Amino acid sequence: MIDIRELRRDFGGIRALAGVDLHVPAGERRAVIGPNGAGKTTLFNVVTGELRATAGSMRLGDAVLGPLTTWQRARLGLVRMYQRNELFDPLSAVDNVLLSIGSIAGAYRPLRSPRRAERAEAATVLERVGLADRRAVAARALSHGERRQLELALALARRPVALLLDEPTAGMSPAETERIATLIAGLDRSLTVLIVEHDMDVVFRLADRITVLHEGRVIAEGTPAEIRGDRQVHDVYLGKAIEA
Amino acid sequence: MTFEDALQQALNGLSFGALLFILAAGLSLIFGMMDVVNLAHGAFYMLGAYVALSVTRATGSFWAALVVAPLALAALGLVVEPLLLRRLRGRHLDQVLITIGLSLVIADFIRLRDDWGWGATVRSLPFPAGLDRSVEIAGSDYPTYRLFVIAFGAGLAVLLYVLHRRTRIGALVRAGVGDAEMLSALGVDTDRLFTLTFAIGAGLAGVAGVVAAPVFGLQPGMDVDALIYSLIVVIVGGLGSLSGAVAGSAVVGPADTFGKVLFPQFALALIFAIMALVLLFRPTGLLGRVRLGR
């Protein structure tokens, strides 16, 4: 489903991505891990089109992503959750989600209000992420954990084909982390999920396979068990994270 | 067009460009430091010209005006910035809106002050003694004042460059243009720096007003014209840097001058086309460092 070959991204003299190969078959849960600065978020930014690739190719299914803009890729079903929340602050949680759903049918409906079906769908999504009782609250008034939940809701509501999750549990309490992890684990298996995470418990729980990034390159890839035992990965992380 | 005519127009283009530079430099400086497009810049220019009018009438000396007017504008800037802009720190768009209100106030103030010899009638400022004659260039006469403008503009550019690169203040400004927050974290009083920058920008607008007045005269609406031109210069040349102001005025000055002479109906279209091309292919402006959009 997601096919990335030789992806490079330079910032002046800095090689943020130095030739990344990543192949994620449909329905797989793939975690991307690596120390800070390994290029994980850059990878996401290039795949979604917010940054231009210096070289290499990317495909989503049969579609070549290179010439497409961010919004065109999103329309294909490549949807992203941001590491730092990108919400519509003054709008209520449900209005936030409605914007996401509204994108599916398209924006140019000047004489239509969001249909009942869309509102119902918004309610369902909010229910799934656990924000049902906070639906009328403005996004900026939500707690950090709730904002993260809303961030995920925006991505899910878009009915993605491939979902890119950038540190979904960042800054969450153990209870909130548990809730999000369960939610992700329960996502439909037709959905391909690429997840960047630092929380190793979550990674090992959710991932079918793990790709390890270091200094813009893939240094290891395999099942959680294989990665756990990988010497090079161990060294790169100084042993700390993997042992957890 | 004969060679003599072309030379004349080239000189006109240069002198207009020099003027545009002086005008745009202040705008660019304020934006580069504070992220505020000072839409009162044209009004400051206008005020500078009218202050020069009064000073010249009172003292008989253009040179006195050239000193006093910029100082007066700088003083105004020293008052306005803390009073109006500082409280809106970080709200860049709102600061821009305030400068709009300020420009309305200043322009109307000038329009009403008939008793000061200002008012709505068209006024003129005579050329300073010594620069009120012509010099022969390539067979025809060229006003010495315009040559003075070219020299003055070039000299100012050099002076600003030196101040910018070689002095402590310049270093602070350069740093502030890059990252004012960081500067503040390092203990620099950015509030005072911003006020100073705004005052200098206003002063530069005042200088432009004085220098331009003998050539263009003084009338209502001159503030809008000046603002538009300075915006076009920084859009084309790049906002936020001195070199951008130089590049922009070097392009717009001659283009406007030659355009008006060669095809007066389309002089405007030429400027428009230049702006459009720059926006489409180099949205930062020719030498700009700030991205115009996404």
Next chain:
Amino acid sequence: MTRSWLIRAAIVVAVWSALATFPEWSAAWESSRFAAGIIRQILIFAIFASSLNLLVGFAGLPSLGHAAFFGGGAYAAAIAAQRFGTDELVVSLGAAVVVAALLALVLGFLAVRAVGIFFLMLTLALAQMVFAIAFQATELTGGSNGFSGVHRPVVFGIDFNAANDLYLLVCAVALLVGLVLWRIATSSYGRALVGVRENERRMRALGYDTRTLKLSAFVLAGALAGVAGALSAYEFRFVSPNDVALGTSVAGFVMVLIGGAGTLVGPILGAAVVLSIERVLPSQLPAQMVLGIVFIAFVVFARQGLVGAVRRAVRA
């Protein structure tokens, strides 16, 4: 049909009816004609400000060049009536809308490439180009003397020459425009514009072509400004470069902000305030200065405008 919707609709109908019949029920008052004239102008500028509000308040595009479409529409209405030799409303108003929309398409195409303050600068500069054209194209527009002798329109033989008839026309158009904007504000399109204002990056990540969205808003707003311009041409029987000047763009912006950007009622209130200051203040007093000071005061103390201030007061 919720209850609050019905209440709002009822208020709108009541207010509009009172307004539309104002010349009749105030006929005994000696200033009735003068007041009716002021109301006409307020409504015309309310349309102008409301169209700008679509850009500034909803889409978050701070345009300082909106007069280009107002004046452009005014000139188009006047010139079309003259060139086509007819005063039919369809012709002049239609010309106004088409010309304003096309102008907005051209200017907007360039302008939406910029954001925030740069967008503002760009719209300002581009609109000034239009001003210069209006000023210089003397055979077409009358140049600095303006275009005078504009006829008031005719609809199926009914002419709107009389002040009170024009009054009705203006009221009708204002209501129509108001309803259109009301519908847009609550629609998916309107929500999308708000989304672009609040977080354009996220909108793109969700699959919205934000640049086209912004351009469409620009064109729509321009077209509506053109409508206001045509009405202005009928009202004053005169179009001048002043109608495309920066001063008019600024006035519109001031109206939107003072009234309350992003609200439906705000621009109408703003137009009422600004026009009252400009037309009712004695000519010796500096109207622009007062406006400038009032504007600064609002930006500093009441950024959400009158509507925002009222909402705050109600909540407190």
